Amino acid sequence: MFDERVAKVLANMEEMGLEQMLISDPPSIFYLTGRWILPNERLLALYLNKNGNHKLFVNKLFTVDGDIGIEKVWFSDTDPGCRMISDCTDHTKPLGIDKKMAARFLLELMELGAGTGYKNASRCVDAARQVKDPDEQEKMIRASKLNDAAMAQFRGLIKEGVTESEVAAGMNRIYKELGTEGPSFGPLVSFGANAAIGHHKPDSTVLKEGDCVLFDVGCKKDNYCSDMTRTFFYKHASEKGREVYEIVKKANLAAQAAMKPGMQFCQVDRIARSIIEEAGYGPYFTHRLGHCIGIEVHDAGDVSAVNTDYIKEGMIFSCEPGIYLPGELGVRIEDLMLITPDGAVSLNQDSKELEIING
Amino acid sequence: MFDERVAKVLANMEEMGLEQMLISDPPSIFYLTGRWILPNERLLALYLNKNGNHKLFVNKLFTVDGDIGIEKVWFSDTDPGCRMISDCTDHTKPLGIDKKMAARFLLELMELGAGTGYKNASRCVDAARQVKDPDEQEKMIRASKLNDAAMAQFRGLIKEGVTESEVAAGMNRIYKELGTEGPSFGPLVSFGANAAIGHHKPDSTVLKEGDCVLFDVGCKKDNYCSDMTRTFFYKHASEKGREVYEIVKKANLAAQAAMKPGMQFCQVDRIARSIIEEAGYGPYFTHRLGHCIGIEVHDAGDVSAVNTDYIKEGMIFSCEPGIYLPGELGVRIEDLMLITPDGAVSLNQDSKELEIING
Numbered sequence: 001m002f003d004e005r006v007a008k009v010l011a012n013m014e015e016m017g018l019e020q021m022l023i024s025d026p027p028s029i030f031y032l033t034g035r036w037i038l039p040n041e042r043l044l045a046l047y048l049n050k051n052g053n054h055k056l057f058v059n060k061l062f063t064v065d066g067d068i069g070i071e072k073v074w075f076s077d078t079d080p081g082c083r084m085i086s087d088c089t090d091h092t093k094p095l096g097i098d099k100k101m102a103a104r105f106l107l108e109l110m111e112l113g114a115g116t117g118y119k120n121a122s123r124c125v126d127a128a129r130q131v132k133d134p135d136e137q138e139k140m141i142r143a144s145k146l147n148d149a150a151m152a153q154f155r156g157l158i159k160e161g162v163t164e165s166e167v168a169a170g171m172n173r174i175y176k177e178l179g180t181e182g183p184s185f186g187p188l189v190s191f192g193a194n195a196a197i198g199h200h201k202p203d204s205t206v207l208k209e210g211d212c213v214l215f216d217v218g219c220k221k222d223n224y225c226s227d228m229t230r231t232f233f234y235k236h237a238s239e240k241g242r243e244v245y246e247i248v249k250k251a252n253l254a255a256q257a258a259m260k261p262g263m264q265f266c267q268v269d270r271i272a273r274s275i276i277e278e279a280g281y282g283p284y285f286t287h288r289l290g291h292c293i294g295i296e297v298h299d300a301g302d303v304s305a306v307n308t309d310y311i312k313e314g315m316i317f318s319c320e321p322g323i324y325l326p327g328e329l330g331v332r333i334e335d336l337m338l339i340t341p342d343g344a345v346s347l348n349q350d351s352k353e354l355e356i357i358n359g
Numbered sequence: 360m361f362d363e364r365v366a367k368v369l370a371n372m373e374e375m376g377l378e379q380m381l382i383s384d385p386p387s388i389f390y391l392t393g394r395w396i397l398p399n400e401r402l403l404a405l406y407l408n409k410n411g412n413h414k415l416f417v418n419k420l421f422t423v424d425g426d427i428g429i430e431k432v433w434f435s436d437t438d439p440g441c442r443m444i445s446d447c448t449d450h451t452k453p454l455g456i457d458k459k460m461a462a463r464f465l466l467e468l469m470e471l472g473a474g475t476g477y478k479n480a481s482r483c484v485d486a487a488r489q490v491k492d493p494d495e496q497e498k499m500i501r502a503s504k505l506n507d508a509a510m511a512q513f514r515g516l517i518k519e520g521v522t523e524s525e526v527a528a529g530m531n532r533i534y535k536e537l538g539t540e541g542p543s544f545g546p547l548v549s550f551g552a553n554a555a556i557g558h559h560k561p562d563s564t565v566l567k568e569g570d571c572v573l574f575d576v577g578c579k580k581d582n583y584c585s586d587m588t589r590t591f592f593y594k595h596a597s598e599k600g601r602e603v604y605e606i607v608k609k610a611n612l613a614a615q616a617a618m619k620p621g622m623q624f625c626q627v628d629r630i631a632r633s634i635i636e637e638a639g640y641g642p643y644f645t646h647r648l649g650h651c652i653g654i655e656v657h658d659a660g661d662v663s664a665v666n667t668d669y670i671k672e673g674m675i676f677s678c679e680p681g682i683y684l685p686g687e688l689g690v691r692i693e694d695l696m697l698i699t700p701d702g703a704v705s706l707n708q709d710s711k712e713l714e715i716i717n718g
Contacts, residue, residue: 041657061557061646077647078665097462104458106465107479120466198420287420288436298400306437 001054001069005032005128010050012124013096019050020089021096021121024105027295028098028125029056030223033068043081043105047088057085081105086112096121099300126300130292131314137338139224140294140316144336144347146180147219147226151350158213158234159359164189164202171217180219184226184297188216195231195330198286209235212329213357218297225297227318228348229334232357244281244323244331245354251275251321252333252352255289259319259337259344265307272321273305281323290318293336315339316347360413360428364391364487369409371483372455378409379448380455380480383464386654387457387484388415389582392427402440402464406447416444440464445471455480458659485659489651490673496697498583499653499675503695503706505539506578506585510709517572517593518718523548523561530576539578543585543656547575554590554689557645568594571688572716577656584656586677587707588693591716603640603682603690604713610634610680611692611711614648618678618696618703624666631680632664640682649677652695674698675706 009032013021023029023046030036037044037058045057054070059081064072073088075081082105089095095115097106099122110118132140150171157170171187189202192211207213211234218227231248233241251272258271269289276285292301293316301309303317320334335348368391372380382388382405389395396403396417404416413429418440423431432447434440441464448454454474456465458481469477491499509530516529530546548561551570566572570593577586590607592600610631617630628648635644651660652675660668662676679693694707 063556063558077661077663097466099461099463101462102458103456103460103462103465104479104481106462107456107477118466120463122463197422199422302436304436 001033002031004133006048006054008128009048009125012127013048013121014050016096016119016121016124017094018096018119018121018124019093020115021048021098021124022046022085022101022109023048023098023125024101025098028129031125031129031295035064035068036223037062037064042077043075045085045101045105047085049090055088057081082108083112085109086114089114092116094119096124098122098125122300129294129299130301131312132294132316132338133314136224136294137314137316139222140226140336140338141347143180143219143221143224143226144228146178146221147217147228148348148350150174150178150180150217150219151215151228151230154215154217155232155357158207158232158357160207162207163204164191164194165204168202175219178219180221181223182220184218184220188214190214190330191234192329193327196324196326196328197330198324207234207359210238212237212241212331214330214332216332216334223295225293225295226347227293227297227334227336228350229320229332230350230352231331231333232355235356235358237354237356238329240325241329241331242354244325244329247276247279247281248321248323248331248333249352249354252319252335255319255321256335256337256344256346259311259339260342261311261313261339263311265301265303265309265311266305268311268319269303269305269307272319276321276323284323284325285321286324287322290320290334292317311339313339313341360392361390363492365407365413367487368407368484371486372407372409372480375455375478375480375483376453377455377478377480377483378452379474380407380457380483381405381444381460381468382407382457382484383460384457387488390484390488390654394423394427395582396421396423401436402434404444404460404464406444408449414447416440441467442471444468445473448473451475453478455483457481457484481659488653488658489660490671491653491675491697492673495583495653496673496675498581499585499695499697500706502539502578502580502583502585503587505537505580506576506587507707507709509533509537509539509576509578510574510587510589513574513576514591514716517566517591517716519566521566522563523550523553524563527561534578537578539580540582541579543577543579547573549573549689550593551688552686555683555685555687556689557683566593566718569597571596571600571690573689573691575691575693582654584652584654585706586652586656586693586695587709588679588691589709589711590690590692591714594715594717596713596715597688599684600688600690601713603684603688606635606638606640607680607682607690607692608711608713611678611694614678614680615694615696615703615705618670618698619701620670620672620698622670624660624662624668624670625664627670627678628662628664628666631678635680635682643682643684644680645683646681649679649693651676670698672698672700
């Protein structure tokens with residue numbers, strides 16, 4: 001167990017009036033124990049109690065190497081896992097639950113009366129994970145450096161006659177060659193009008209002259225994620241394309257320049273959104289400005305109009321304004337930002353100047 | 360919506376005394392609507408009501424093409440998704456919940472009083488999915504044929520000096536070349552003593568003469584999964600290896616010969632387990648005999664000692680006995696079985712004779 005991280009979670013629990021909680025999300029368990037366990041449909045839970053009597057409940061099918069500093073409670077497929085947990089919880093106190101626990105386990109724990117009440121206490125661990133410690137910052141910087149190196153090579157994949165899925169395959173190959181643990185999510189590659197479709201998946205669309213080329217890509221290194229978006233133009237850029245590009249870039253830079261500890265996430269979103277709205281493209285910026293990132297590509301925490309949480313030193317999140325004109329084009333420019341005492345630094349150094357690629 | 364499938368779910372709900380339920384699991388939503396929507400951390404829910412007023416609640420970020428025969432209720436990241444669901448549910452009736460709904464949504468729906476009670480009603484959709492209709496059977500047969508073709512080629516990857524992860528990479532390439540949608544799970548490749556470790560992941564272990572070589576692999580085709588295990592020996596097999604192999608093969612064949620509609624899953628498990636126990640290896644067969652499979656590699660439904668459910672015509676599940684001798688070797692032989700009116704047929708034709716590969 002990483003004692004300082006556990007202490008942060010316990011402090012957050014105390015603030016929420018909780019003495020005990022169950023954490024089932026594998027990335028959160030990794031964050032606290034240093035062990036990646038992917039149980040698929042099976043039960044996995046880390047029980048934390050302010051009295052220090054923490055336990056890890058894990059199926060015998062999985063390997064949890066070495067001493068993790070707390071008791072491991074092993075069970076088999078035929079053991080009553082939830083009952084074994086309920087036998088350990090304090091039935092006279094409320095029980096915190098993390099946000100991803102599957103309903104089948106939660107409903108069974110409720111039936112067993114594992115606590116006096118059940119509270120979504122994910123914030124306790126999510127808030128701890130949002131603020132990266134020095135070791136995590138170093139890993140995040142390294143993952144983004146690799147992503148910069150990858151993006152430099154990805155430009156070379158833009159060629160006459162290529163399809164989106166061919167480019168995506170090339171990206172996966174390059175990530176491997178660079179010594180990453182692979183992409184942190186399936187690379188998003190969109191040509192022309194496809195770039196205006198949210199979460200468009202690379203398909204057999206062939207690159208055409210004048211297309212915008214949107215790459216939203218990231219890799220994993222040492223279990224930490226990178227994530228960056230660049231939008232290029234193939235052979236030439238339309239006037240509209242250029243206009244939209246410069247507005248998005250302006251929004252990206254303005255938000256980054258303003259970020260600092262003590263601001264609210266929604267204020268940062270507002271800065272970028274205002275620039276796009278003032279240029280008349282408000283309705284075409286259809287998503288939040290960004291999201292926290294770390295062990296997961298989408299760590300808890302939105303940079304959005306509705307998140308009034310305060311930004312803290314050590315947080316890392318994406319800044320990714322975009323404008324999407326249906327049937328025509330889409331432009332998004334995304335960097336990962338690390339919050340420092342006085343402001344923020346971008347973990348991505350890849351150029352954001354409008355770039356025409358002739359391939 | 361696939362009306363016959365929805366009707367099966369509604370009939371199961373009625374049996375459970377439920378008039379309404381929420382389904383959040385993407386594979387179940389695909390099963391009922393024909394649309395794959397992967398919302399990651401975002402809310403997604405299919406609401407079914409016996410009055411026919413079904414609705415799909417989905418974030419605007421995702422694409423749900425065409426008419427699906429029911430109302431789509433769109434919401435954005437800043438909309439109160441759970442409240443929008445709760446505004447539609449009948450607050451005077453219990454609400455069924457599928458097993459995978461994330462706690463954060465379930466706890467919020469409970470706070471909103473979306474139903475008079477909350478019941479794990481996954482069985483309603485899981486039981487429907489367990490029995491494959493003709494279209495699904497055809498897709499499962501096709502996926503397993505491709506897996507047979509792949510396994511034939513995988514033998515060629517067993518070569519002097521190769522590592523487990525190199526073999527796994529080769530498998531992914533072969534699956535792609537065969538026109539599948541890729542592996543249905545990360546290929547498990549284990550050499551020698553690694554084959555005795557549950558869920559061992561391919562690593563840099565180098566193949567040695569005398570090693571057993573365990574391949575547990577599957578691919579996806581048309582969104583349906585295959586899954587098969589074969590265990591070979593490299594250059595020669597020890598006496599112990601041969602003995603264990605023949606016991607596992609006997610257990611595999613005996614269970615397959617006995618399967619038929621009307622038996623219980625636990626009875627099938629018992630047949631295979633008895634053979635291994637009688638040979639003195641009971642403690643070394645450390646897992647259930649199998650699992651149901653379809654849209655997911657692990658569909659709901661264990662072939663295990665504790666599952667007293669009855670086997671029905673049209674079900675497809677794995678039959679995968681194994682013996683694992685720690686520090687020494689592991690042997691598992693797995694086929695997918697389709698239950699027919701009189702018995703069962705294997706979807707895998709790949710040979711199960713003990714095979715020495717010289718590479």
